[in-house]
Amino acid sequence: MHLDRAADMPLYQQVAAHLRARILDGALPAGSRLLGSREIARELGCSRAIVLTALELLYAEGYLVSVPRGGVKVAALARKAAPDAPSPAPGIEPARLSHRWRSVLAIDYAFDLASPFSTGTPDIADFPFDTWARLLRQAWRNAPRSACTDMSPLGWQPLREATAEFLGTVRGLLCRPEEVVITPASSGALDLCCRMLIDPGDEVWVEEPGFIEARWALQAAGARLVPVPVDGKGLVVAEGIRRAPRAKLAVVTPSHQFPLGVAMSLDRRLELLDWAQRQGSTVIEDDYNSEFRQRDSMAASLKSLDRAGHVVYLGTFSKVMLPSLRIGYLVASPAFIDVFGRGRARIDVHTAGTAQPALAEFLREGHLLRYLRRMRLVYAARKQAVLDAVQALLPGELDIVPSEAGLHVTGLFTPRLAARLTDTEASARSRAVSNFIQPLSQCFLGTPDRQGLVIGFGRLPVEDAHPRLAAVADALRATGSGQSGGPGAGAARRGR
Known part of the structure; x- marks a missing residue:
């Protein structure tokens, strides 16, 4: 293996990609024992930290397992041999629609792009508009x-x-x-x-x-x-x-x-x-x-x-x-x-x-790589603010599904909350206090087998998480029914 220090891909990803490919093509079969991290680092001419990071990534992905006394070997992957298969061949009246x-x-789809809990919606406040405008002008000043x-x-x-x-x-x-x-x-x-x-x-x-x-x-x-x-x-x-x-x-x-x-x-x-x-x-x-x-x-x-x-x-x-x-x-x-x-x-x-x-x-x-690095920190703080607020305001009522990426988290109803109301009712109540949160049940094609709320945080400032979720928590505990989300809520699109 050769490490390309001039490449954009980080060195630990190059090491991981090489080992991953060798495992998948059978060059490193299940049970193969790897050299120690120090020996690998010495052969590649890199730091041991790079090798350890690559191995940790492959552990997390399931390619490697540890063995007694600190060894590392290739995991047994459940794969079936299969023959090569060919690629697949290449304002109107409703009655007039197909x-x-x-x-x-x-399809009745409740959604609200203006909600601070909108799922998958990024915050553009910190976007480098000056740089973007400069590049647009530059691209068209002498356009090819x-x-x-x-x-x-x-x-x-x-x-x-x-x-x-x-x-x-x-x-x-x-x-x-x-x-x-x-x-x-x-x-x-x-x-x-x-x-x-x-x-x-x-x-x-x-x-x-x-x-x-x-x-x-x-x-x-x-x-x-x-x-x-x-x-x-x-x-x-x-x-x-x-x-x-x-x-x-x-x-x-x-x-x-x-x-x-x-x-x-x-x-x-x-x-x-x-x-x-x-x-x-x-x-x-x-x-x-x-x-x-x-x-x-x-x-x-x-x-x-x-x-x-x-x-x-x-x-x-x-x-x-x-x-x-x-x-x-x-x-x-x-x-x-x-x-x-x-x-x-x-x-x-x-x-x-x-x-x-x-x-x-x-x-x-x-510019995009730098922007992503900056915004990952922003969104990580907002996610933590949501997790802290849910834990403080709805203990024993919402179980957050662990997630390592994205701009939303999903909270599943515990039996205690599910006994009081459905997630569509909970969503309607959140809309009534101007903090619409998407119900999980509308993401099912068939009969939902669980209830929950899909909580976006991309446009939710850290300082707003607790007070806004407090309003939602109060609405969920209130007696009486909330307002309907309404069929018009489905008109907005998330722009993917």
């Missing part, structure tokens, strides 16, 4: 002709290059610019996938509970949604296989599940990839808010484990910069990219090009 869109618009005419359906080439570098640094996802497509945020990427991959009636796995806006795109494409339960280890793949073994697609949020916030375990990830390869199915990985992690280390993306080209990775800059930016990306195998590019040219040609040159420079000059 049946699919009528069903989507009929290629930026003024129709761009490639795949996106502005310098931005594709900068995005690939960004993903390598922030997510440890090593990809080439040719594997990147620039899209209208992650919702546009998902819409493109639905148009290109789904025929009406195709079965699609969705997480239960899960991200309701992803379901809208799938339903609009005519998919038959198959809810697959999520537990503390993420999507229960075995249950998905039992319910729909030949599903065409699976849509997952493995690194930061919405709404529960759990991360999918390594065994589940490998089980999901094994199923996709055997069935020739596609897995769409929505890497929801993983940039805002509260620890320096985190699990590798599902896409980084994909050896057969069955995973399409979605992400967005809108959630980490400005919601109105509306620029995202997908990462897929070259075969997918070719088909997606030709299909995109027949739909909306390309993503709006006004901001793409400026965004490429924003990434290359390191």
Whole structure:
């Protein structure tokens, strides 16, 4: 192994990525004993701290286990050998709408973007607007002709290059610019996938509970949604296989599940990839808010484990910069990219090009990385303020699901609170005191098996957490019913 000290990827991630790849390709089989951290550091010419950090990351991901007297060996991973499978082939009256869109618009979805507890909404107060404005002016003062005419359906080439570098640094996802497509945020990427991959009636796995806006795109494409339960280890793949073994697609949020916030375990990830390869199915990985992690280390993306080209990775800059930016990306195998590019040219040609040159420079000059480092500290403090307030104000009534990333936490109702009211009633009461909190039950496709509240903190100042949650706690204890969230609440979108 060679450490590239000039690369953007941190040295400990380079060490972890090398060992992870050797374990997955069988060069380091289960039970293999590694050299001691001092010996590895001496051979690589780096500090022992770098090696220890890499090993800790692989411990957390489940690749390594400790043995007596301080040794380290490769864990036994539950993997099944599977033959290579072929990639999938490439103001109106309601009566005038398609049946699919009528069903989507009929969904009653309570949401309030103005609420301080809005989920997944970043705070733009500290965004470097001066720098962004300078780059916009600079990009268009002497704009190249290629930026003024129709761009490639795949996106502005310098931005594709900068995005690939960004993903390598922030997510440890090593990809080439040719594997990147620039899209209208992650919702546009998902819409493109639905148009290109789904025929009406195709079965699609969705997480239960899960991200309701992803379901809208799938339903609009005519998919038959198959809810697959999520537990503390993420999507229960075995249950998905039992319910729909030949599903065409699976849509997952493995690194930061919405709404529960759990991360999918390594065994589940490998089980999901094994199923996709055997069935020739596609897995769409929505890497929801993983940039805002509260620890320096985190699990590798599902896409980084994909050896057969069955995973399409979605992400967005809108959630980490400005919601109105509306620029995202997908990462897929070259075969997918070719088909997606030709299909995109027949739909909306390309993503709006006004901001793409400026965004490429924003990434290359390191402004987004610095902004992310600063905002991670801000959001970590806000999350802790919410946790402290819940513990003080609702003891024994809300159990917070542990989560290491994102801009929200989910509190599950204890039997004591569930005996008094439902989460939809609790949400209505929170709206009545101007602190709307999303009910967990509306994230279920079927009958909810638990009640809870999805508490966002991205736009919640630390000093506001306790007084606002105190108002909510008082409302939950009050006698009488709260006000209804109302059907109009579903009109707002979170802008992914």
